[in-house]
Amino acid sequence: MNAVSQPVRVAILISGGGSNMAALIDRATVPGAAFEVVLVLSNDPEAGGLAVAKAKGVTAVAVDHRPFGKDRAAHEAALQTELEAKDVQVVALAGYMRVLTPWLVGRWEGRMLNIHPSLLPKYPGLDTHARALAAGDAEAGCTIHLVTEGVDEGPILAQRAVPIVPGDTAATLAQRVLQAEHALYPQALSDFCQSLV
Numbered sequence: 001m002n003a004v005s006q007p008v009r010v011a012i013l014i015s016g017g018g019s020n021m022a023a024l025i026d027r028a029t030v031p032g033a034a035f036e037v038v039l040v041l042s043n044d045p046e047a048g049g050l051a052v053a054k055a056k057g058v059t060a061v062a063v064d065h066r067p068f069g070k071d072r073a074a075h076e077a078a079l080q081t082e083l084e085a086k087d088v089q090v091v092a093l094a095g096y097m098r099v100l101t102p103w104l105v106g107r108w109e110g111r112m113l114n115i116h117p118s119l120l121p122k123y124p125g126l127d128t129h130a131r132a133l134a135a136g137d138a139e140a141g142c143t144i145h146l147v148t149e150g151v152d153e154g155p156i157l158a159q160r161a162v163p164i165v166p167g168d169t170a171a172t173l174a175q176r177v178l179q180a181e182h183a184l185y186p187q188a189l190s191d192f193c194q195s196l197v
Contacts, residue, residue, distance in 0.1 A: 008193035011039040011088040013079075013096040018049020019178065020094040020115055020185050025056045027186030034193040039086045041079060043098055059086070065098065076104040090196070092189055093147065102149050112147040113192060115185050117177050119143060119159055124152035129170040129177065139163050140173055142181045144188035158188035 007028070012021045021040060028037045040053035045062035053060035061082055068075040083091065093114040105112065118128035120143040132140040141161040146154040160180045164173060 006197070007033055007036040008196055009038045009087055009089045010035045010092055010189070010193070011041060011083055011086060011090075012037060012053075012092045012094050014040060014042050014047055014049040014094050015044050015097040016047055016049060016095050018047065018052050018094065020181055021049050022052050022056070023182040023186050024092060024094065024189060025053065025058055027190060034190045034197070035090065039082065039088060041082055043075070043096070049095075072098075072101050073103060076101055080104065080107060090189075090193060092185075094185070099151060100147070105147055105149050108147070110146065113157065113189060114145055114147050114152070114154070115181055116143045116145065116152050117174065117181065119161060120145060120152055120156060127170075129173045132164065133168060133170060133173065137164055140177055142177055142184055144185060157192060158184055160184045 012024055014021050018040070025037045027033060028035055037058050040049065040058055040060040042050055042062045043065040045064050047062065050060040050062060063075065063078045063082060065075045089111065091108050091112040093112065116124070118132065119139070119141040123131045129140060139161045141159060143156055144158040145152070145156045148154040160183070162173070162177050162180050
């Protein structure tokens with residue numbers, strides 16, 4: 001990989017523990033990395049990933065969605081303000097558990113990535129591992145895609161398959177898929193940012 005003169009400025013949006021976020025932050029510390037993580041944003045002030053990000057030296061901000069009630073547009077406007085303040089160039093969703101409005105998706109069209117725990121287009125939405133097991137699939141996996149207005153419908157950037165083994169439960173399969181996510185997302189985001197410079 002060629003070192004980039006100016007790493008792409010990335011923000012990560014999380015709602016929980018942030019294990020994928022941590023993998024992205026770690027990748028950004030590699031010499032010559034194509035991106036730097038300049039901001040972690042969460043809709044939940046209790047999200048464990050906020051403390052993880054701060055411990056890794058990354059600015060972490062919570063914009064609690066609850067005071068906004070059902071006004072998703074106002075909440076997203078507050079998120080956008082934080083993103084603009086950090087001159088963010090690319091947004092990576094990593095376990096962000098809110099469906100975004102067309103307004104925010106449109107602002108970041110072609111520059112917002114998401115990770116999903118299935119081999120899209122199979123199993124968009126929730127309960128992906130249980131659905132793969134119920135269907136008798138031979139493999140599950142994860143997908144990195146660009147975010148569009150449709151849920152989990154954007155152009156696919158990268159995928160990694162994970163074999164389903166006898167005796168798998170949704171929990172055991174989820175754990176192995178998560179390990180694949182931690183390898184795939186940093187590489188896919190790096191490749192994507194490399195393509196921008």
